[in-house]
Amino acid sequence: MPKVAAARRRIGQAIILHLLGPALLVAGAASVLLVLATKFFGMRLGFGELGAVGWVCVVALPLIVGGGYAFVRARRRWPSLIHAASRLDEISGTHDAIGSSMVFASRDGLSGFESIALRKGEAATSNAQVKDVAKFEFGPLWYASAGSVLVAGLLAWLAPMREIEVAGPQPVVRVQSPAATDEAAEKIAEVKESIEAAASVGQASDEQVEALEELERELMEGVREPDDAVAAAAETLERAADEAAERARRERLESDALREKLNQIDSENFEAAKGLADDLSAGDFESASESAQQLLDEMQQDPERAEEIARELQELADQISPDEADPPQPEQPQETPQSEQVPSAEEIREQLEREGVPPEDAERLAEEMQRELEEQQRQQESRERGEQRADEIADELREAAEQSQEQQDQQQQDPAQQEQQEGGDQQQEQQQGSQSSEQQESQPSQGEQGEQQPGQQGEQQSGNEQGQQEGEQQGEGNQPAQSPSEGAGDQPGEGSEPSPGDGNQQAPGEANEPGQQPSGQSSSNSQDRSQGQDQGQPGGQTPSETGGEGNQPVQTTGGENPDGNPGGQGSGSGEGQQRGLGEVLRENAQREQSAQESEDAARRFQESADQLTGQSPDENPLQNYSPPPRSPWEGDTEFVDARPDEQDRDTENERTIAEWFAPGESDGGVQEPGQVQPGQFAENAGERARRAIEQQSVPRRHAEMIKRVFDRLNAQAKQPTDAPAPVRDAEDAP
Incomplete structure (x- = not known):
């Protein structure tokens, strides 16, 4: 029966409308609360930009949930067909005719009475009105629910979002322009130019230059903002300033230790070397270098005063650094003993905790103590280096005095010994001639000739030439000596001649063979060679062992080096290399200048960093603060004379x-x-x-x-x- 089914649907729809009203009212209220919560806390939760679709979802979500709940409850109360037929009988007044016909219709074999009841029910159904089964009514709850939904929609549309309150000052958002980028690039380029100039003279590092180049690249590629790039460049300048200041401080500590030792000089005890003593005591190493050069020249030109100058140089060296009994050993790189190493912060902290210091205080104190110990160690190392520089000056003074004394001893040789040397030269020439004739007659093999003849000729020729060179040294005394390690050795130095025999030059101490030279000539030559060995050849090596080539000539000693030092000094790269008094003093003057340059570089870097950050180095940080208000004073004031009266003044008891x-x-x-x-x-x-x-x-x-x-x-x-x-x-x- 179609009308019975229609009546069933209408009854179900009425149930849905009845349950949906309260559900929508609750859902509307929930929508209002959800919209308000989103407006207040949406920015913190990341819902700042929802858009129209998002707000529709916020409002509709509670409504969908409420409608679904009402539909589920209505389905549980949905009427059956018998209930719908009974409802039709009730409104039609057919006295259960429709309901009875629904029951009889499901049977197969009907009796006469059942068939009559079935036809009567069908007739009643055709006359029944389905719309009267249930009425659709929208009560006050529906209007209330509609109002809540409308309020939720208006709040979602019109109410503003609440901004997040950030503690402290709000950051200023700047929009960078191409002009700002160009300006920042120009500033960084200026900084890089100054750092490169400083790095060329050792006042900055290559890593800092590379960091600035990386900043330029990031700025041009847009990876870094102009303000950030300028701030990073300022940080690089500040690091360079700190490093230069630390380097200057270490150099100043060295200079202070050096000056402390040089202040021990009493210049009143000197006459010839008074100027040098005054310059060293005042720390003027440039003037001291000139004074030392003048003294060395005077020692060469005036042999009569050379002994007095050498004595005063020795005394000056003793005042700077007393001469020790044992000669100083060459410095060997040694690791710092464990007892002298600075303990780590962890070790100090553990020790403090064992002594009962609280852990939080122990960690802070350990870091402070470690920094202090490291600073003390750096200061101690700087002082030791300064004392080593003073000892080096003293050693050069002693070396100059000893070389001058040796030169005087050589110039005061016995004339008889010189005649004996000349006779020895003639005897060597005769022996050389006889040996030549014997060699031509015997004609030894090529291997023996290469091993013996150059060696013998080298021995004879070197003895003869050394005797001649000794005489030239006595007459001139200003010929520079050369070390075998200088150049290829194919050009002899002034005042010396190359010995025959390439590659078989004699080592010191081998020329004193019996039957070849007189004893006087042998001792003189061995003395010259030993002096050259001590000054220019480390460890008693032959010239070929010290880096020279086979044709290196033997150089005489006793000349003047470029620094004005008497006596020939080798300029090789061995450990026994001596630099000369003038060079050592000039190096100390350069170190003084380097310390000043480091201080100037640190000041320039800091000023440039202040300019980049917008700070003026001359700006007083307290000048922007307003003075405190004056204390209120309402009383009358007057000037009074607080000095005592004339009769009460006691001149004798007055004090300054x-x-x-x-x-x-x-x-x-x-x-x-x-x-x-x-x-x-x-x-x-x-x-x-x-x-x-x-x-x-x-x-x-x-x-x-x-x-x-x-x-x-x-x-x-x-x-x-x-x-x-x-x-x-x-x-x-x-």
Whole structure:
């Protein structure tokens, strides 16, 4: 029966509408709450940009849930066909005719009574009205639910999102422009140029240049913002400034240790070397180098004063660094003993914790103690290097004195010994001629000839030439000596001739063969060769072993090196290489200049970093603060004279400001009233002046004058002077 099915559907729809009203009311309220929560907390949850579709979903989500809940409940209360037929009988007044016919219709064999009831039910069904089975009513709940949904939609559309409140100042968002990028690139290019210039003279590292190049690349590629790139360049400059300042500090510590040892020099004990002593005591190494050169030249030109100058040089070296009994051993790279190594922060922390220090305090104290120990170790190493520089100067002074003495001893040889040497030369020539004739007659094999003849000729020729060179040295004494390691050795030095026999040059000590040279010539040549060995050849090596080629000529000793040192010094690269007094002093002057350059570089880098960050180095950080408000004062003010009256003034008991700070103190004990004792103040001023001279805070040309002025001031301040007359008012004073 179609009408029974239609009645069933209508009854079900009425149930749905009845349950949907309250469900939508609750869902609408939930939508309002959800929209408000999204507006308040959406930014923190990342829902700042939802859009129209997103807000529709926010509003509709509770409605969908409520509608689904109402539909599920309606399906559970859905009516059956018998219930729908009974409802039709009720509204039609057919007295269960429709319901009975629905029951009889499902049977196969019907009786007469059942067939009559079935036809009567079908007739009643055709006359029944389905719309009267259930009415669709929208009560107050429906209107309330519609209102809640409307409110939720309006809130989603009109209400603004709540911004996140960030503690502290809000960051300024800047939009970078191409002009800002170009300006930043120009600044970084200037910084890189200054760093490259500093790196060329050793005041900066290549890593810093590479870091700036990387900044330029990132800025041009857009990887880094202009402001960030400029800030990174400023950090690079600050690191370079810190490194230069640390390097200057270490060099200053070395210089201070060196000056402390040089201050021990008493220049009043010298006559010929007084200028050199004054320059060394004042730390003026450039002038000291010139003074040393003048002394060495004078020793060459005036042999009579050479002994006195050598004695004063030896005494000057002893004042700088007393000569030890044992000669200094060559420095060997050794690892720092475990006891001298700085303990790590972890070790210090563990030790502090074992002593009962709390862990949080132990960690902080351990880091501070480690930094302090490392700083002390660096200072100690710098002081040791400064003392080594002083010892090096003393060694060069002794070397110059010893070489001058050796040269004087060579020049004062016995004339008879010289004649004996000349006779020995003639005998060598005769022996050489006889040996030549014998060799032509015997005609030895080629192998023997290569092994014997060059060696014998080299021995004879070198003995003869060394005798001639000895005489030339006595007459001239200014011929430079060359080390076998200089060049290929194919050109002989001035005052020497190459020995015959390539590649078979004799080692020192082999020329003293019996029957070839007289004893005087042999001792002279062996002395010359031993001197050249000590000065230019490490470890007693032959010239061929020290890096020279086979045709290297034997060079004489006793000449003058480029630094003016008497005596020939080898310029090879061995451990026994001596650089000369003038070169050592010039190196110390260059180190002083390097320390000043490091300080200047650190200052330039810091100024450039301040300019990049927008800070002025001369700016006072407190000048932007406003002065405190004046204290309120409502009383009357007037000027008063707090000085004592004339009759109450006691002149004898008046004191100066200095006497108030140090009452009754003087060099002789208790000072008399009305007396001023300036001895202590003059001594302090003189001490500060000496310190300024040592630190080169005053021009070098004025150092001696300032020293004399303060010495006279200290001498005059030994006796107390009368105090000045007390200050009195002028006659026209009010």
